[in-house]
Amino acid sequence: MDKISVAEKGYILKRKLKAFFCGLVYYMCWIFPIKPNKIVMWTFEGKGGYGCSPKYIAEELMRRKEKGENSFEIFWLLEDMGKQFPNEIKKVKSTLWTRAYHLSTARFWVANTRTFYGTKKRKGTVYLQTWHGTVALKPIGKQRGNKLPKIAYLISKYDSGMIDYALSGSRWCTEMWPEGLIYQGKIAETGTPRCDVLFQDVRQKRIQFRKEYNIPFEANIMLYAPTFRGGSQNKVRNVNAESCSVNFERVIHALETRFGGTWYIFLRLHPQLAAQLEEFPIERKNGRLIDVSHRMDMNEIIAASDACLTDYSSMIFESFLTCQPGFIYADDLNNYIADRGSLLFDMNEIPFSVAYNNDELVENILTFNQEIYEKKVKDFIKKIGIVEDGHASEKVVNLMEALI
Numbered sequence: 001m002d003k004i005s006v007a008e009k010g011y012i013l014k015r016k017l018k019a020f021f022c023g024l025v026y027y028m029c030w031i032f033p034i035k036p037n038k039i040v041m042w043t044f045e046g047k048g049g050y051g052c053s054p055k056y057i058a059e060e061l062m063r064r065k066e067k068g069e070n071s072f073e074i075f076w077l078l079e080d081m082g083k084q085f086p087n088e089i090k091k092v093k094s095t096l097w098t099r100a101y102h103l104s105t106a107r108f109w110v111a112n113t114r115t116f117y118g119t120k121k122r123k124g125t126v127y128l129q130t131w132h133g134t135v136a137l138k139p140i141g142k143q144r145g146n147k148l149p150k151i152a153y154l155i156s157k158y159d160s161g162m163i164d165y166a167l168s169g170s171r172w173c174t175e176m177w178p179e180g181l182i183y184q185g186k187i188a189e190t191g192t193p194r195c196d197v198l199f200q201d202v203r204q205k206r207i208q209f210r211k212e213y214n215i216p217f218e219a220n221i222m223l224y225a226p227t228f229r230g231g232s233q234n235k236v237r238n239v240n241a242e243s244c245s246v247n248f249e250r251v252i253h254a255l256e257t258r259f260g261g262t263w264y265i266f267l268r269l270h271p272q273l274a275a276q277l278e279e280f281p282i283e284r285k286n287g288r289l290i291d292v293s294h295r296m297d298m299n300e301i302i303a304a305s306d307a308c309l310t311d312y313s314s315m316i317f318e319s320f321l322t323c324q325p326g327f328i329y330a331d332d333l334n335n336y337i338a339d340r341g342s343l344l345f346d347m348n349e350i351p352f353s354v355a356y357n358n359d360e361l362v363e364n365i366l367t368f369n370q371e372i373y374e375k376k377v378k379d380f381i382k383k384i385g386i387v388e389d390g391h392a393s394e395k396v397v398n399l400m401e402a403l404i
Contacts, residue, residue, distance in 0.1 A: 004150050012151050015117060019158075022118030025096055029104035034124045036404070037070075040106040042077040044132070045113050046094035049083035049296035050076070052112040053130035053167065053392075056193035060393040061400075062088050070401070075102050083296065108400060114159040121162040126403055128396070129166045131181065134173060134192050135384060136314035137343045137350075138227060142179040144341035156182045167396065169195065171385025176344075188399055191392030194299045198321045199390025202303045209304035213290055219262045222255060223305040224248075225298070226269065227313040245331055246309075247358045248289050254365040255307070265309075268301055269293040309361075312336060312343070316352060320377045321388055325368055326352045329361050351376035 004012070039061070041054040050058075054076075064070050065088075076085060077094040085091055092098050099116060103109060106125055112132040121127055133140070141156055142148065160183035168174040169192035177183055197205065210217050224246065248265055255263040267289060292301055298315060302308065308319040309327045316326045328347075330336070333356065337343065347354045351373060355361035 008150065012154070015151060016154075019118030022096055022100075022116070023120050025100040026104055026118075026120035029100045030120075030122055032101065032105050034107055034122070035073075035105050036107050037072050038075065038102075038106045039072050039108040039110060040075045040077065040092075040102050041110045042094070043112045043296075045116065046077045046079045048112070049078070049080070050085050050089075051194075051296035051298065052132055053193040054110050054112055055297060056196050056393040057110055057128075057130070057396050058086075058089060060193075060397045062086065064397065075106070077102070107404075114155060115162065117155050117158060119159075119162070126164045126400075127162050128400070129160075129163045129181070129183075130193065130396075131166065133314040134169050134195070135317035135386070137312045137345055138314070138336075139341040139344055140180045141182045143176075143344065147339070147341040153182065160185070165399065167192065167392075169386060169388050169392065171387075188396070189387055190395035190399065191388045192318070193393040193396055194297075195318055195321060195388045196390050196393050197299050197303050198318065199388070202322060205300050205303035209301070213264075213292075215264055216262065219264055220255070220259065220306040221264050221266055221304060222251070222307040222309055223266045223268060223301055223315075223319070224309045225267075225313050225315050226311050245358070246329060246361070250358055250362050251309070251365065252288055254362045258366050258368055259306075264288045264290060266290050266292045266301055266305065268295070268298060320351065320380075321386075323370075323374050323377060325370070325373060327361065327364055327368075328352045328354045330354055331356055349380075351380050 041058060043049065043052050043054055058074050061070065061072050061074065065072060074089045075092050076089050077092050077099060079094050081091055081093055083091075092102055096116075099119070103115075103119060103125075104122060109115075109121070109125065109127040110130065111128075112130045115127075139145075139147075142153075160181055163181075163183060163185055165186050165188045166177050166181060166183055168177060168187050168189045171189075174187050174189055177187055207217065209215070209221070210219065215221070226244065252263050252265065265288060295301060299318065302315065302319045303322070305319070305324060307325040307327070308316055309329060310316045311328065311330055311332075316328065320326050328350075330347075353364035353368070355364050
């Protein structure tokens with residue numbers, strides 16, 4: 001971490017004071033007993049919805065409850081109460097007082113991002129951190145070196161001090177979490193619950209998405225999912241939303257030339273970016289470019305797709321579980337590293353072709369070799385010890401039941 005300025009010191013002091021007074025509200029709520037069958041979940045600090053690993057854990061819990069195997073009640077913290085959820089899940093408007101009450105009376109917390117700074121966890125509550133990334137290019141936590149802001153370090157360390165189990169989908173993640181999550185506690189190598197859909201429901205999701213978006217069933221889909229930019233480099237949190245330079249018309253033409261058939265592109269922004277934009281700035285519009293950013297579950301979209309394109313998002317290391325072609329478009333690599341920190345893999349280590357401009361991206365699509373790609377994927381999965389098998393949700397719920 002770099003030496004911090006006077007202004008940043010003031011900001012950190014303000015955040016610490018706010019966290020202190022938030023903590024008092026939690027202490028007040030400790031007069032209420034913990035309910036042994038109560039589970040509280042959230043995604044992306046309440047900005048997300050019914051998605052990511054908490055969704056798949058919830059569905060496994062509900063399946064078992066329907067069979068009479070448990071009596072868990074699931075509560076979900078949300079900023080936008082208009083988001084759709086199964087009737088069995090109780091939506092909770094996320095405010096300081098509602099968070100304090102529900103988190104203080106829960107037996108389990110299940111989340112894919114950090115808690116709110118100042119949250120207090122009492123003895124008897126178990127916090128499962130599923131995280132929202134698996135194998136990744138972009139560094140997190142201490143891996144960012146001096147690019148990690150002081151306030152981000154403090155919040156991460158504070159939250160990690162409350163975690164009881166962090167979930168892992170690979171030997172690589174298990175070895176990386178201590179620095180990446182700034183976490184020294186227990187790690188459960190269960191697999192990643194949100195990846196279960198990539199093993200179990202691919203055909204169903206292909207049919208579902210083509211019906212919903214009025215796309216011919218025989219048509220193909222490339223998912224374009226750029227990663228989160230900006231966020232916590234300055235003392236005030238913001239999101240970088242620069243114009244996208246991908247030439248989608250050329251990409252679609254290259255896909256149809258190489259693979260045949262008709263191709264569409266699904267654009268899916270990171271939830272924290274999508275929440276702040278009505279429309280992503282795209283230089284070249286195309287009728288076969290469909291914005292699916294409002295969908296809460298990224299992995300459903302991956303399951304419905306036939307290829308993926310990203311810059312530095314970890315989603316490409318999940319889409320390759322189905323062996324669908326994966327491409328990286330890193331036109332701002334040097335700027336990204338300067339802002340975020342060094343990538344966790346050399347570009348030559350990963351199974352994906354890397355393009356630094358549209359010409360290279362088109363060439364990588366046109367010359368794609370499925371047989372070579374599948375061998376690289378297989379070797380990479382073995383090298384980093386990925387354990388995904390489509391049953392991660394079952395393993396997590398088994399762990400929860402064992403902890404009861």
